[in-house]
Amino acid sequence: MNRLRSTLTDPLVLATLSILVLLAAGEALSPGFARGDQIVRLLVVSAILGLVAAGQSLVVIGGREGIDLSVGASISLGAVLAGNVMAGQDGSIFLAVLVAGGATFLIGLINGLGVTMLRIPPLVMTLGMTGVVQGALIVISRGIPSGNAAPALMAFVNRPLVFGLPGILILWALVGVLMWVLLRRTRLGYAIYAIGSNERAAELTGLPVRAIRTLLYGLSGLFAGLTGVIVIGYTGNSFVSVGDQYVLPSVIAVVIGGISLAGGQGNYFGAMLGAIALTLLTSVLTTLQLEFWGRQLIFGAVLLMLMLLYGRAGRLRA
Amino acid sequence: MTLLLKAESITKRYGAVVALSDGGLELEQGEIHALLGANGCGKSTLCKIIAGTVAKNSGTLSILGRAVEIGGPREAEALGVALFYQELSLVPQLSVADNIFLGREQRSGAGFLDARALRRDTEQLIARFAEVAGAGFSADALVSDLSPDQRQIVEILKVLARKPRIIIFDEATAALDRNQVALFFAILRELKAEGVSSIFITHRMDEVFEITDRITVMRNGATVARFVTAETDRQAVVHAMVGDVTALAERPAARPRSDKPARxxxxxxxxxxxxxxxxxxxxxxxxxxxxxxxxxxxxxxxxxxxxxxxxxxxxxxxxxxxxxxxxxxxxxxxxxxxxxxxxxxxxxxxxxxxxxxxxxxxxxxxxxxxxxxxxxxxxxxxxxxxxxxxxxxxxxxxxxxxxxxxxxxxxxxxxxxxxxxxxxxxxxxxxxxxxxxxxxxxxxxxxxxxxxxxxxxxxxxxxxxxxxxxxxxxxxxxxxxxxxxxxxxxxxxxxxxxxx
CATH class of the missing domain: 3.40.50.300 (P-loop containing nucleotide triphosphate hydrolases)
Incomplete structure (x- = not known):
């Protein structure tokens, strides 16, 4: 009985089960929902969310109430910068990635410095940063959609590359492997869990807690910026609020995947499953012709329900 | 002399750990009483029980011969017992009066602060310390403008405002320099003259002999000796704290001192x-x-x-x-x-x-x-x-x-x-x-x-x-x-x- 309960509250099991249930529900509501090419399309959308969630995972695992609400603004910034640098030219893709990634990495580092050196709560720091970046974006672009994706980038995101899978899915799988290597096979990864689990103990074992946490926010910005590049590849052009819709989902995906908001727990594989489950949920809700507000409502409810569920499970374990 | 407080055969267990097996203390009116003992002897536990922050398992407490049950800090306060903390936090942005009555402000009929009563009470309190308080010490002075000595006085006034009969000073002098200790002792003597009794815990033996009237010694959770300070000496007190020396664990044979250079x-x-x-x-x-x-x-x-x-x-x-x-x-x-x-x-x-x-x-x-x-x-x-x-x-x-x-x-x-x-x-x-x-x-x-x-x-x-x-x-x-x-x-x- 106990084993059954602990298996059922294992986030990975829960995420996998919800994916299967949602697939079945989608197929029942609209036959063809679970067809191969449809699933590939869903995975592409999941991959975009999954890339943001990679940075979000790192920040949340790093602890001290870690959360990055500025990922939306960084995605928008990345998309606008990349779109303008590329201006539809394949030859400029590399430069676009560099500029978008560099700028958002820097913004993330500033978040990190605010959180570690000035001890601003992450929620406030990253929310404030969102305002700053969005304001700057509107000033720069005057609110008009600008920039064009290069054809090669659009193909990379939308067209099959190998085994009928678009390049973006290969990239996502690669990020998954890299995240595993980072967290489980490097000293830095062990340090991330350590500072997330007990900051004081981490300091007393010689870890540079502030530097590591600052880096995590930097990486979150970087992942968001790169996601912005993918987003413009997905949609073709960019506008200043394109990233907003990813903020809440990136947090929910992380929580579905079993990464504790208290820090020091969980892994990116769970967040990947979370991204897929959440994308499926969105898709099923769209099939039901639920409006944007309805989806937001359900997202919020899912997040709160998960907090309740895992909060209880955590207490039972302790 | 009148016996003000009597604690008898007090016990306290935390799970399997016995913190107090036989705690006792007799405190007379208007005396300064030292409570001494090694780490973990139970003196802090006994004080917490008297101050109502810890509940005893058994034993009796009586005040002026009447048995009392102290169920919490509020009840202890009502009985006239106050606990003085060194690091009791003052709010620097508030005035002396506000700090003294913080959380216990008098209300007027409509539930607003009765500023006039607050001021009157504060001035009465301060008047008692006019000699030692120094310049700039008034009811309206901001605590942030006061010297460390004066803040110390505010801390004590905060305790006195509750009009206690018994004050427990747990390591009250630990963070004080020589001048502050002298000031603190002056206040302690003043209180004594007014008939207030003090229980004084310190880690400095010379302070015990300078200020206290009597001494109670605890060891391993029990009260083991009582002295009149003027009739004893340091050696006797320390012996009481340590107990039977022969009962100590055997030390391993001394090893030759290493002659290697220091690491x-x-x-x-x-x-x-x-x-x-x-x-x-x-x-x-x-x-x-x-x-x-x-x-x-x-x-x-x-x-x-x-x-x-x-x-x-x-x-x-x-x-x-x-x-x-x-x-x-x-x-x-x-x-x-x-x-x-x-x-x-x-x-x-x-x-x-x-x-x-x-x-x-x-x-x-x-x-x-x-x-x-x-x-x-x-x-x-x-x-x-x-x-x-x-x-x-x-x-x-x-x-x-x-x-x-x-x-x-x-x-x-x-x-x-x-x-x-x-x-x-x-x-x-x-x-x-x-x-x-x-x-x-x-x-x-x-x-x-x-x-x-x-x-x-x-x-x-x-x-x-x-x-x-x-x-x-x-x-x-x-x-x-x-x-x-x-x-x-x-x-x-x-x-x-x-x-x-």
Whole structure:
């Protein structure tokens, strides 16, 4: 009985089960929902969310109430910068990635410095940063959609590359492997869990807690910026609020995947499953012709329900 | 004289631990009464019971001959018992009057603050201290504008505003300098003249003989002796605190003093909590840090480890001057730090035993990549030296008992092969079996050439393990014991400050 309960509250099991249930529900509501090419399309959308969630995972695992609400603004910034640098030219893709990634990495580092050196709560720091970046974006672009994706980038995101899978899915799988290597096979990864689990103990074992946490926010910005590049590849052009819709989902995906908001727990594989489950949920809700507000409502409810569920499970374990 | 407070056969258990087995205290009206004893003798528990912050299991309390049950701090206050905390926080942005009555403001009929009554009461209080308070001390003065001495007076007024009959001063003079202590004593005498009784806990024996009328001594949770201060001397009091000296554990045969050059030398190091401490530590030596709790022993170890760095003095390792301003410096130089507060200072909660052991080794060796398979054998060996019982390296740390967890945190440092071990009350809250394993290990490590600084809040542990003991008082070394001088009597005597 106990084993059954602990298996059922294992986030990975829960995420996998919800994916299967949602697939079945989608197929029942609209036959063809679970067809191969449809699933590939869903995975592409999941991959975009999954890339943001990679940075979000790192920040949340790093602890001290870690959360990055500025990922939306960084995605928008990345998309606008990349779109303008590329201006539809394949030859400029590399430069676009560099500029978008560099700028958002820097913004993330500033978040990190605010959180570690000035001890601003992450929620406030990253929310404030969102305002700053969005304001700057509107000033720069005057609110008009600008920039064009290069054809090669659009193909990379939308067209099959190998085994009928678009390049973006290969990239996502690669990020998954890299995240595993980072967290489980490097000293830095062990340090991330350590500072997330007990900051004081981490300091007393010689870890540079502030530097590591600052880096995590930097990486979150970087992942968001790169996601912005993918987003413009997905949609073709960019506008200043394109990233907003990813903020809440990136947090929910992380929580579905079993990464504790208290820090020091969980892994990116769970967040990947979370991204897929959440994308499926969105898709099923769209099939039901639920409006944007309805989806937001359900997202919020899912997040709160998960907090309740895992909060209880955590207490039972302790 | 009238007997104001009488506490008789008070007991208090925390689970299986008996904190008080037979606590007693007789306090007369208008006296200053010292309550003395070694660490863990139960004096703080007894005071907390009298002040209503801890509930007793059995025993009787009576005030002016009438039995009372004190169910909480509010009830104690109503009976006229007040507890004075040194670090009682004042709010600097508020006035003296507001601070004194904070949380207990008088209300007018409509529920608003009765500012006039507040002012009147404050001025009455202040008038009593007009002579000692100095310039600029008034009801309306902001606390942020006051001198440290004046703030001290506000702290005391805050207690007096409750019109207590009994005030418990637990280490009230610990953070005070000489002038402040003199001022504090002047106030204490004033209170005495007004018929207020004080229970006075201190770690300075000369203060006991300067100010108190009578002394109650506690040992191992029981009240064992009562003295009239004027009719006794320091020696008799310390003997009462230590008890039957022959009952002490047998010390291992003294080992010949190592003639190797010192591994660690501290030259008048200091910071906020440590004053001018000098010591030298040879390979193979276990040097104890003794004294009452909180006299700078932990701060010395944390300073040396770089967690709360020294601001003055020099550190030499193997003859070479080194700078240690953060733990990673210390770890890089082969220094290890084991804290007794495992949950706060050591445990990576929810992480595996493997990760909990690995942390220090990674900091020292700085590998970029981690291959758990190659490290398992080494960590298993480190854990095995302490005969730790655990299911496997991937089990979560929380699956272990307290004693076994502490063994894992020691294994964490053994895996780095340290040459200097700093042990900060490492056996706190672990079972006897684990303690024995731990002592055997410390001895063996020393024999293998490690240099060990060992702070324990239990005198018996220090006496049975250490080659030498430095006794701390108020952040400084008050005495050094070695060889024949390593006795419980000398340890307690030195803990209460240098003999005048």
């Amino acid at each position: 660690l030398v501290l030259e008048s190091v200091g910071n906020k909590r440590v004053q001018q401490v000098s010591l030298s530590l040879r390979p193979g030596e276990i040097v104890g840090l003794g004294g009452l709790q909180g006299q700078g022993q932990s701060s010395l170890l944390q300073g040396l480890f770089g967690a709360a760095p020294f601001t003055s003095g020099t550190i030499r390792l193997d003859g070479e001057q080194v700078r240690i301003s953060r733990p990673s410096h210390a770890i890089g130089k082969g220094i290890a730090y084991v804290s007794g507060d495992r949950g706060r200072d050591a445990a990576f909660h929810g992480r595996s035993i493997f990760e909990n052991i690995a942390a220090a080794s990674f900091s020292k060796e700085r590998p970029a990549m981690v291959w758990p398979g190659r490290l398992r054998e080494r960590f298993t060996k480190a854990a095995a030296t302490l005969s730790t019982k655990y299911a496997g390296l991937s089990a979560p740390i929380g699956s272990l008992s307290g004693g076994n967890q502490q063994k894992i945190f020691i294994a964490r440092w053994l895996a780095t092969q340290p040459s200097v071990l700093l042990l900060d009350d490492p056996t706190k809250g672990i079972d006897l079996g684990a303690k024995a394993d731990f002592f055997a290990l410390a001895r063996r490590l020393a024999d293998e050439g490690a240099a060990i600084l060992f702070y324990s809040s239990e005198d018996a542990e220090l006496l049975s393990l250490c080659d030498r003991i430095l006794v701390f008082n108020s952040g400084a070394v008050a005495g050094e014991l070695e060889g024949e001088a390593l006795t419980a009597y000398n340890l307690t005597n030195a803990a209460y400050g240098r003999a005048a």
